[in-house]
Amino acid sequence: MRLLVILNLAFLCAFAVTMALMILLNQQKFGDILRGLDDSRVSVVTLDTSRRLRQAVDLGLPLKDIAESRSIVDALIDDYPELQSASIFDARGKLLVHGGNALNGGKAEAPADWTDGNREAEGEVWRIEDPESFVVGAPVINNFGKLEGGVAVRYSKARYASIVGGLTKELLEAAAVIFLASGLLAVLGTAAALWKLTTTARYLRQSVENLLNSDQEETPVDTDLAEFVGYSVSVRETAAKLAAAEASRR
Amino acid sequence: MIRGSRRAPTLAGLGIRIGFVAVAALIAANAVLAWVALGAVETRLEPVIKDKANVLARSIANDLYKAVSLDIPVGDLRGVDTYLEDLLTDHPEVAYLAVTDPERNVLFLAESEDSQDDEFQPLAANASEAQAGAFISFDTDYNVTHPMVHDGKQVGYAMIGIDRRFVRNTMGGIFTDIGISLCVAVLIVLELTLLVLSLTVARSIGLMRRLMHAVSEGDFSASIATRGRDDLGRVIDAMNGINAEINRRFRALASGGSAALETLREGRVFAEHGSYRSVQVLRAGDVQYPLFFFIFGVELSRPFFPLFVRDLYDPSIGIDASIAIAMPMSVWVVAMLFTTPFAPGLIRRFGTRNTLLFGMAPTSVGLIATAFAGGFIELILLRCLTAAGFGLVTAAILVRLAMTAPERRRALNIGVFVTATGGGSICATAIGGILAERLGYENTFLVGAALVFVAMSIAFGFLSPDEGVGASAGTSASRRRRLGIYGSPKFMTFMALSALPSRIVLTGFLFFLVPLYLDSLGFGGAAIGRTMMVYFLVLLVMNQAAAVIADRFQNHGILILVGGVSAGVGCMLFVATADSLLLACGVALIGLGQSFVMTPQVAVLPTYFRVETEAHGTGTVTAAFRVVERAGSIAGPLLAGAIVAFAGLAHAGTLVGYGILATTALMAVLLAVGVFSRRR
Numbered sequence: 001m002r003l004l005v006i007l008n009l010a011f012l013c014a015f016a017v018t019m020a021l022m023i024l025l026n027q028q029k030f031g032d033i034l035r036g037l038d039d040s041r042v043s044v045v046t047l048d049t050s051r052r053l054r055q056a057v058d059l060g061l062p063l064k065d066i067a068e069s070r071s072i073v074d075a076l077i078d079d080y081p082e083l084q085s086a087s088i089f090d091a092r093g094k095l096l097v098h099g100g101n102a103l104n105g106g107k108a109e110a111p112a113d114w115t116d117g118n119r120e121a122e123g124e125v126w127r128i129e130d131p132e133s134f135v136v137g138a139p140v141i142n143n144f145g146k147l148e149g150g151v152a153v154r155y156s157k158a159r160y161a162s163i164v165g166g167l168t169k170e171l172l173e174a175a176a177v178i179f180l181a182s183g184l185l186a187v188l189g190t191a192a193a194l195w196k197l198t199t200t201a202r203y204l205r206q207s208v209e210n211l212l213n214s215d216q217e218e219t220p221v222d223t224d225l226a227e228f229v230g231y232s233v234s235v236r237e238t239a240a241k242l243a244a245a246e247a248s249r250r
Numbered sequence: 251m252i253r254g255s256r257r258a259p260t261l262a263g264l265g266i267r268i269g270f271v272a273v274a275a276l277i278a279a280n281a282v283l284a285w286v287a288l289g290a291v292e293t294r295l296e297p298v299i300k301d302k303a304n305v306l307a308r309s310i311a312n313d314l315y316k317a318v319s320l321d322i323p324v325g326d327l328r329g330v331d332t333y334l335e336d337l338l339t340d341h342p343e344v345a346y347l348a349v350t351d352p353e354r355n356v357l358f359l360a361e362s363e364d365s366q367d368d369e370f371q372p373l374a375a376n377a378s379e380a381q382a383g384a385f386i387s388f389d390t391d392y393n394v395t396h397p398m399v400h401d402g403k404q405v406g407y408a409m410i411g412i413d414r415r416f417v418r419n420t421m422g423g424i425f426t427d428i429g430i431s432l433c434v435a436v437l438i439v440l441e442l443t444l445l446v447l448s449l450t451v452a453r454s455i456g457l458m459r460r461l462m463h464a465v466s467e468g469d470f471s472a473s474i475a476t477r478g479r480d481d482l483g484r485v486i487d488a489m490n491g492i493n494a495e496i497n498r499r500f501r502a503l504a505s506g507g508s509a510a511l512e513t514l515r516e517g518r519v520f521a522e523h524g525s526y527r528s529v530q531v532l533r534a535g536d537v538q539y540p541l542f543f544f545i546f547g548v549e550l551s552r553p554f555f556p557l558f559v560r561d562l563y564d565p566s567i568g569i570d571a572s573i574a575i576a577m578p579m580s581v582w583v584v585a586m587l588f589t590t591p592f593a594p595g596l597i598r599r600f601g602t603r604n605t606l607l608f609g610m611a612p613t614s615v616g617l618i619a620t621a622f623a624g625g626f627i628e629l630i631l632l633r634c635l636t637a638a639g640f641g642l643v644t645a646a647i648l649v650r651l652a653m654t655a656p657e658r659r660r661a662l663n664i665g666v667f668v669t670a671t672g673g674g675s676i677c678a679t680a681i682g683g684i685l686a687e688r689l690g691y692e693n694t695f696l697v698g699a700a701l702v703f704v705a706m707s708i709a710f711g712f713l714s715p716d717e718g719v720g721a722s723a724g725t726s727a728s729r730r731r732r733l734g735i736y737g738s739p740k741f742m743t744f745m746a747l748s749a750l751p752s753r754i755v756l757t758g759f760l761f762f763l764v765p766l767y768l769d770s771l772g773f774g775g776a777a778i779g780r781t782m783m784v785y786f787l788v789l790l791v792m793n794q795a796a797a798v799i800a801d802r803f804q805n806h807g808i809l810i811l812v813g814g815v816s817a818g819v820g821c822m823l824f825v826a827t828a829d830s831l832l833l834a835c836g837v838a839l840i841g842l843g844q845s846f847v848m849t850p851q852v853a854v855l856p857t858y859f860r861v862e863t864e865a866h867g868t869g870t871v872t873a874a875f876r877v878v879e880r881a882g883s884i885a886g887p888l889l890a891g892a893i894v895a896f897a898g899l900a901h902a903g904t905l906v907g908y909g910i911l912a913t914t915a916l917m918a919v920l921l922a923v924g925v926f927s928r929r930r
Contacts, residue, residue: 002480003450010442011272015279018435021684022280025427026287028688033291033420034298040341041302044309055316163298167290174286182279189271197264197451201481208488212495227459230466235492238470238518242499245510249503 004191011186015179023171031164035134042136042155043125045080049151050138053088057142063088063149064096073099076153083153084133088140089114090149100154110152118150132157204228211235264451269443273436280432284425291421299343299392303410306341307396310334310408314349318398324349324406325357334360345413352404362413427684427776430783434677441673445539449712453536454482460529461489468518470496473526497521537602537647538670540709544610545674547617547701548640550694552675553683553779555579556765558691564626574626576762576891578633583757583883585634586641590876593645594869602650603713607706609642614702621695644671645876652852652872668797668849672790676783683779735866735874741859744926745878747917748810751910752847753882755817755840758890759906760785764824764837767899771828784834788841789848797849806850806857807921813850814914817843818907825903851875858926 049072056066063069069088076086077099085100093115095108103110117126118139128135137152211232317327334347338360349358392412398405413419457474464472470493474486500520504511514520521527551558559575567574589609596605616636623629644667651667678698685694735741760782768778800806820839827833855871856863863871893902920926 002483003446006450007268007272007443007446010446011275011439014272014435014439014442015276018276018280018431019283021431021435021681022283022287022428024688025431025684026284026291026421029421030291030294033295037295037298037302037343041298041305044302044305048309048312051313163294167294170290171283171287174290175283178279178282178286182275185278186272186275189275190268193264193267193271198481201485205481205485205488208485208492211492227462227466231462234466234468235496238468238496238514241510241514242496242503245503245514246499248510249506 004187004194007190007194008183008187011190012179012183015182015186019175019179023168023175026171027164027168030167031160034160034163038155038160039127039134039136042083042134042153043138045076045083046136046138046151046153047125049076049086049153050140053140053148053151054142057140057148060142063090063140069097070099073097082155082159084156086151086153088149088151089118091115091119091147096149103154110150114150114152118152119147129157130154134160207232212239265443265447268447269440272439272443276435276439277432280428280435284428288418288421292418296392299412299416300394302341302343303392303394303412304396306337306344306347307394307408307410310337310347310349310410311396311398314398314406314408315400318400318405324398325351327358330358331360334358338362343412343416345411346409348407348409350407350409352406354407357406426780430680430776430780431684434680437673437677441539441542445708445712448539449536450480451482454480454486457529458482458486458489461486461493464529465489465493470500471519471521471527472529473521474529493521493526497524536713537606537650538667540606540610540705540713541643541647541667541670542674543701543705543708544613544643545671546678547698547703547705548613548636549675549678550682550685550698550701551620551691552679552761553765553782554686554691554694554775556762557769557775559626559629560766561691562623562626562629567626570891570895572894573888573891575766576758576887578630579757579762579887580884581630582633582637582640583880585637586644587877587880587884589638589641590645590880591873593642594649594873596642597646597649601715602646602717603709603715605646606643606709606713609639609646610702610706610709611639612636613639613643614699614706617695617699617702621692621699641880645873648872648876649869652868668793668845669790672786672793676786676790679779679786680783681779683775683777683782686779687775735862735870736878738859738862740925741862741871741874742878743920744858745875745882747913747920748814748847748851749875749879750882750885751814751913752817752844752851753879754886754889754906755821755910756844756886757883758886758888759821759824759903760837760840762887762890763894763899763903763906766894767825767903768833770899777830781830781834781837784837785841785844788838789845792842792845793849796846797853800850800853806854807926809846809850810854811914811918811921813843813846813848814910814917815843816840816846818910818914821903821907821910825900825907854926 052072053063053066053069056068057063073086073088077083083100085098085103087095087099087103087110088097089095089110093110093112095103095110111130113128114135114137117128118137120126121137121139125136125138127137133154133156135152135154137150139150140148142148207228212235313333314324314327314330318324330349334349337347338344342362344362346359346361348356348360350356392414394410394412396408396410398408461472461474464470473490473493497520500514501522501524503514504522556575556579559578560571563571563574565571569577593605596608600608613636616632616639620629620632620636623632648667682694682698685697689697764782765778768781773781796809800809817840820836820841820843822836823839824833824836827836852872852875855875856868859871866874890902890906893905896902897905
């Protein structure tokens with residue numbers, strides 16, 4: 001019984017660790033794919049918006065004078081409810097148009113890391129994270145190569161965390177059931193494998209206990225423990241001599 | 251009366267049956283979990299993919315709308331194919347992008363290579379099913395269509411197909427990691443099975459046999475200390491009971507002054523004063539299991555350690571980066587050197603179990619503290635602490651193995667050490683890389699510390715506290731005589747031509763150069779771990795084979811030469827390629843070389859250096875070998891770092907390879923002229 005418990009405790013620990021690792025790997029890979037798809041989707045939206053604004057600045061208009069900026073931002077917020085906010089800002093970081101949740105406690109300036117990212121992006125999409133959101137932005141550059149400003153959208157980390165959390169919960173529930181089933185299988189299988197050893201040990205113990213019992217005349221032979229034959233002969237002989245000595249003393 | 255015979259299951263058979271059950275349950279459980287996970291991931295990603303496809307379709311429609319708004323027919327536009335091809339490149343999940351006319355005749359099309367291979371026909375038969383913004387699955391794709399409207403009239407459609415295999419293929423990227431994790435888990439389960447069976451069943455049966463043998467020889471003065479109440483423990487209790495009863499009756503007769511006492515004493519030994527001699531079974535395998543988990547924990551950082559040091563490297567200390575990265579690895583060996591000589595004395599005084607615990611405790615503390623190391627100097631100090639314990643543990647186990655092994659089985663017995671360290675290292679490098687990539691370097695150190703705690707628990711729970719107390723590691727020698735071994739030119743030549751190069755390959759090339767070189771090729775932590783794992787895998791498989799060959803044919807010298815050539819060629823192959831398979835082959839050759847060298851190197855010590863062994867003792871010669879060998883381990887990373895600073899990563903590898911081949915050639919000459927010989 002003790003052997004069965006020790007073995008299966010060890011097995012169950014190994015099962016639990018492996019399954020935890022499996023869940024961790026799946027969760028992280030899923031998170032990577034989800035993040036990649038979300039990021040790619042928002043990047044398409046941001047680049048589209050940046051291109052639309054560029055068409056206007058290519059005509060020579062400064063970014064702050066583009067009349068359709070407000071409608072572009074409002075359309076973004078309406079069409080993509082998962083976006084927390086959409087912002088258009090000039091090259092110095094002044095917010096020109098903003099839609100969705102307030103930014104920076106309602107300040108009129110875009111965060112410094114947005115303008116830094118926008119400046120260093122060289123026409124490509126830039127990405128940063130803040131504690132609550134993922135931010136994707138794209139610069140707006142006119143046809144003379146001048147940086148006019150940028151567009152940035154924020155989408156919530158909460159949605160990402162909720163989807164990944166849902167997967168983790170589902171996997172944990174499945175793992176608990178599978179762990180119980182596999183644990184039961186291991187316990188039953190191990191018990192079956194140990195059954196013969198257990199019965200042999202009981203039989204051997206009974207044989208040993210009977211060695212000093214004078215009613216038992218024959219000693220069973222255990223073929224795997226050849227030493228038992230010499231052992232039992234020695235015990236019986238010594239016991240007989242002791243008995244003879246005890247009888248002579250009486 | 252009890253009749254008949256009963257055959258107890260053999261230990262090997264029992265191990266196979268139990269191991270099979272456990273491994274089958276483990277694999278089945280993880281296979282089911284992987285299947286559930288894949289389904290759950292696909293279900294959750296489907297709406298995300300749909301949103302992405304819609305956004306992309308709308309984006310294409312918007313881009314084309316500018317031309318459409320100028321009344322240019324969609325079919326007359328130039329460059330749309332290139333535009334679609336560019337989009338396809340940017341979005342790997344997309345199987346095809348198409349622009350059609352209002353009748354859904356394809357005007358422009360870009361397909362992924364996979365789709366072309368499948369003779370893919372975009373929307374051929376089912377295009378009419380694709381409604382605006384609708385998400386339709388047919389063939390192997392999710393399909394989305396978005397209408398282009400001008401002045402209330404449909405002028406065409408933008409259509410997108412997302413490859414349904416994308417999720418499966420992308421998730422497939424973790425199947426290698428899962429497979430490796432599962433292999434490691436299988437190895438651990440088998441180790442656990444053997445551990446428990448060895449330390450319970452095999453030990454109990456061994457003790458029973460010892461006691462039966464003693465009694466059959468007439469010795470009733472022995473007894474077995476039992477722990478736990480299992481079935482075999484009850485058999486031992488019964489046997490102890492028999493001895494106790496016989497001794498009680500003998501002592502009763504003795505106290506009465508029976509004349510038959512002398513007859514009884516003939517050929518028999520009794521515990522006449524009531525104290526019993528304890529029966530012990532010392533087996534090499536007893537220390538294998540704590541060592542396995544100990545090495546597993548410590549080596550977990552192996553695939554990323556140089557990269558971890560590189561992150562903490564501070565240029566203000568004024569040392570070249572390559573040499574600075576090598577320093578903690580060399581310092582590690584220096585700290586090991588300080589504690590190694592204490593192992594025999596500590597075993598004699600406190601026993602094997604306590605010596606192991608003395609070593610494991612600072613190691614685990616060091617690993618925990620390393621996880622929180624904030625600077626380069628701090629890291630160096632913490633590595634000293636960790637290595638001090640590591641040195642004590644490995645030296646204690648080696649000394650114990652050397653003390654208990656008969657000469658002709660010495661290589662096989664030392665093989666227990668190499669097998670445990672090899673098994674632990676395989677698991678560590680494979681899992682360490684994965685954990686580092688997923689959990690970060692710091693958390694991986696903490697996992698390592700937890701594994702060292704497991705090793706401590708096994709050592710504490712299963713090893714006898716007084717085992718090894720008072721034992722001698724061969725001839726007792728004074729300090730002067732112990733140091734005298736280092737003055738033997740023959741011994742030091744052997745060290746310089748075989749032991750030192752093999753350690754330089756291990757620490758300078760494998761542990762230092764390989765992670766940095768793979769990182770420079772763009773390999774991630776898991777991939778570095780997988781590649782390094784090949785070394786330990788080959789070592790584990792080939793080590794026992796080399797030990798058996800060495801013991802059977804007594805051809806240690808030839809094995810050492812073959813090993814040197816293999817390691818040298820492996821180093822040169824590794825840095826000559828960027829191909830994953832060839833890189834693994836290079837590492838495998840190094841592993842093959844080391845497996846041929848490591849066990850015979852230790853095994854030949856008493857025969858090649860018979861005079862020195864008789865003068866200084868087996869323990870002293872073995873300890874001296876380890877000390878000099880570790881000097882090679884110190885030099886290895888520093889030497890490699892210096893060569894890297896001078897010649898770059900690839901050339902450094904080639905130079906190390908040439909160096910190994912040169913020392914092997916010199917060794918061959920000395921063996922040929924009989925400087926090292928088995929003859930007295």
